[in-house]
Amino acid sequence: MTGNEFRALCVPATITVHDALQLLDRTAKGILLVTHEDGRLRRTLTDGDLRRAALVHVAETTPVAQLPEKPPITIGEEAGLPAAVALLDKHEIDHVPVVDKAGRPVDIVHRRELSQRIWLSSPHLGDEETAFVEDAFRSNWIAPLGPHVDGFEREVAAYVGVQHAAALSSGTAAIHLALLLLGVKPGDTVFCSSLTFVGSCNPILYCGAKPVFIDSEPGSWNMSPQALERAFEWAKRENRLPRCVILVNLYGQSADMDALLPLCERYGVPVLEDAAESLGARYKGRASGSFGRVAIFSFNGNKIITTSGGGMLVADDGDLVARARKLSTQAREPAAHYEHTEVGFNYRMSNVLAGIGRGQLRVLDQRVERRRHVFETYRRELAGLPLAWMPEPAGSRSTRWLTCFTFEGGNAAARRDGVMRALERHSIEARPVWKPMHLQPLFARAAYFAHRDGEDVAGRLFESGVCLPSGSNMSDEQLARVIDHLRRALEPAKAPE
Structure with a gap:
């Protein structure tokens, strides 16, 4: 409802029953807001009110001020949706006006909107996914690993333009493994974009390392080259150069790689490219996720494509990705029995979810x-x-x-x-x-x-x-x-x- 449409619903108490009926029909909102001369809400007027007036033979020329009325049921501007729902349910009504501190109407909440919630970024599934998932069930490949995992890895790597990929349980798991692959150990320093989701930097703590946060720059909202340069100068003076830099591509947009990557190269520090939010983005013709020594993607339910939950680690270095696969499957050694010489993780993606991902990637x-x-x-x-x-x-x-x-x-x-x-x-x-x-x-x-x-x-x-x-x-x-x-x-x- 536009501002003009809302204002059309606000009427003086002098409006006649006839004109109120016509306005209700014209606006098709089911309610009018009758106001005092100073703009305060006096009452609400619905089709039911006017039908009851007709049943007792009220003349159409009668001002609505002369109709029986009760104090209006309202909520304040500070009230949230639960308060509005509670009033709608308690009084079994379909509309509740919102009033400001002076009692003037500023909005209306309609019951029909409650079942039509609009989400920030809901999963968008199509027809392609069904065939892959059905194949996983027909072949009984529903556990972690399987042909759809292999296929999804190949297809994401090809889309991004890198050589290798490992499908994992989440983007956060991918960051954790990437930090381990880059040698992050307890006590190390890791630089990370500050404007990001906590999943970008929680894995720094998993590793026992210490985060140092880097501000954004106004031109892209991504990592500021000026701030990064000062951070490197400080780290060099303190003899604590970071083990790596987590460079986040925010809200679907690549950071300024031409400015940031040379800084990292100058100090010999590898980049972990957090492309969790930016699959499908490009920077000067190259795909997001193709710039870091290691990069990661997320397929969480709110991402641009989803596997309901999942992530991907990508790199051109085959040895790094092979090690990621080993660590993500409990670091099992190649033996007939279960042999383990190091700590591993249960981070692999299932064949069913990879099938969903393959269908999603096509669109x-x-x-x-x-x-x-x-x-x-x-x-x-x-x-x-x-x-x-x-x-x-x-x-x-x-x-x-x-x-x-x-x-x-x-x-x-x-x-x-x-x-x-x-x-x-x-x-x-x-x-x-x-x-x-x-x-x-x-x-x-x-x-x-x-x-x-x-x-x-x-x-x-x-x-x-x-x-x-x-x-x-x-x-x-x-x-x-x-x-x-x-x-x-x-x-x-x-x-x-």
């Missing part, structure tokens, strides 16, 4: 195009509002896994929270941009290098950023619904306090 490019279309629709329809979209630098082609924006101007965090509350009231999921790792209590003692002195880019993006529903399976109608509610939620932001 990856279509999924990318749809998500880019979703982003472009948001950008076109919300042009002119006080927000800035996540930039796409020249030479990069983002998948727009998630469409993200930041608020411009003051009071950004409060405006961010207000917009998310407004969307959630209508059963639309939105989230803040990742809370940076250097602001997480878990990593309170970790070193952090900002983009510039006094300029914490990652912190600012968190304070002002919102991630919008971006799924490739969103219908045009769902996208229009999000845009309508978002536009209404953003309108007050034109004049921040």
